[in-house]
Amino acid sequence: MPEISLRAEQMPASPIRKLVPLADAARARGTKIYHLNIGQPDLPTPQVGLDALKHIDRKVLEYSPSDGYRSLREKLVSYYAQYQIKLTPEEIIVTTGGSEAVLFAFMSCLNPGDEIIVPEPAYANYMAFAISAGAVIRPVVSSIENGFALPPIEEFEKLINERTRGILICNPNNPTGYLYTRREMDRIRDMVQKYDLFLFSDEVYREFIYTGSPYISACHLEGIEQNVVLIDSVSKRYSECGIRIGALITKNKKLRNAVMKFCQARLSPPLLGQIVAEASIDAPRSYSTEVYEEYIERRKCLIDGLNRIPGVYSPIPMGAFYTVARLPVDDSDKFCAWCLSEFEYEGETVMLAPASGFYSDPECGRNEVRIAYVLKKEDLERALVILGKALEAYNSRK
CATH class of the missing domain: 3.40.640.10 (Type I PLP-dependent aspartate aminotransferase-like (Major domain))
Structure with a gap:
């Protein structure tokens, strides 16, 4: 069989999408997933x-x-x-x-x-x-x-x-x-x-x-x-x-x-x-204003909530709609996979993006995740509860 190119071998898998098969399996089991892993806004198009x-x-x-x-x-x-x-x-x-x-x-x-x-x-x-x-x-x-x-x-x-x-x-x-x-x-x-x-x-x-x-x-x-x-x-x-x-x-x-x-x-x-x-481009200014104000509220909800979870730290992001948070885990890749494959709380779980994929050296960011605050506040609040429960369960394993 012919070999594929070296370029293809070197091409990294997306850290944002590589957990999709685990998410699909969790969804097939009936688990609801809060997607904090990808920058797909849920706000309406103009x-x-x-x-x-x-x-x-x-x-x-x-x-x-x-x-x-x-x-x-x-x-x-x-x-x-x-x-x-x-x-x-x-x-x-x-x-x-x-x-x-x-x-x-x-x-x-x-x-x-x-x-x-x-x-x-x-x-x-x-x-x-x-x-x-x-x-x-x-x-x-x-x-x-x-x-x-x-x-x-x-x-x-x-x-x-x-x-x-x-x-x-x-x-x-x-x-x-x-x-x-x-x-x-x-x-x-x-x-x-x-x-x-x-x-x-x-x-x-x-x-x-x-x-x-x-x-x-x-x-x-x-x-x-x-x-x-x-x-x-x-x-x-x-x-x-x-x-x-x-x-x-x-x-x-x-x-x-x-x-x-x-x-x-x-x-x-x-x-x-x-x-x-x-x-x-001709959308009224009110569209941009409403979107902006919504992200202001979501940012406050997420960052305040993250920093209330024991062992979690997130700086306050000044722009975009992401934050990188440090978690009390040794390996966020394993933790993010575990959340989808082995954990649920009241039939729900969270999907995060391991931060290691955002560094050239995969040893960097091992205890960090990227979180996108592109969900409505009620969903963010629920996702924070589930994340707290997930960390508690993960770190109490034998």
Whole structure:
């Protein structure tokens, strides 16, 4: 039998989805599962987006331009202007979700063997995209003890060598909810400028900042305009994960031309998704306000509840809708699997994402989990009760 590729062998399984078979088995047994493992919002998609989908009157569902419909890109220009990000439609390339934007950025900027520096814990699929491009992630590990603040710039500089091509950040951060300060962003800018690196900045959670601190985009940083690659998606802000619409944004014309070759090879981003996304930009301000206020309440509910469970600690996330919590267990992978395979409380259990999958070194985060607060408060409160019972039972085993 022919062997599969080394790239496929190296591709990590998703820490968010690898427990799905255990969850399916638990569900088949009749156990109710509270899904805290995945960033799938339960809040409704904007009605204007749903209406646009329902009222499509096209006779043919055709290919769109490889960089996306101009009408969508023009609307995105106005959207970004709200955040003092000044763009033209030509500087925006519509992609099949933020995932494709990251992949095409890596494929266009990195040669096999090139390295990118990533603060960790980090979104697990970055590793998968790097492997797809033949690139290597060099991690700089942050700590739960100081709320996952950016490590000292000196730690980044220790890793820079002739193979280093870029830095990747997620701001606000998935999985920690950390929000980079102006000082931290300025230090990143100075390093990017000093070593002439790409700055890949995933900013899909900009709507969800809870501290009153300003949102500092990589596009706000002066002097590195040609180095910045902004990654975006409508998945989270409009609860539209399934329409698979994202964007790759850069003022670097040479890079845009390179990315377009990959876009042309995959032909076009999703037609129906673009129709829904374009309509959703016109959602009333009340939609965004209600969503934001709901996440504020959920965050308080979850973090207060976690920190009341004996032995559990979570810093207060400043953005996004995740937190990384430390649990009183030796191995969160085993604990999360046990919750699905061997535990239930009154016919219910919880599904969490082991944090080890958000680090390059699987020995990191062994007693941490990522929790998404994408469920309504009543469900979060119940899930916290079940988590407390699960930890008590797990640690009392013989």
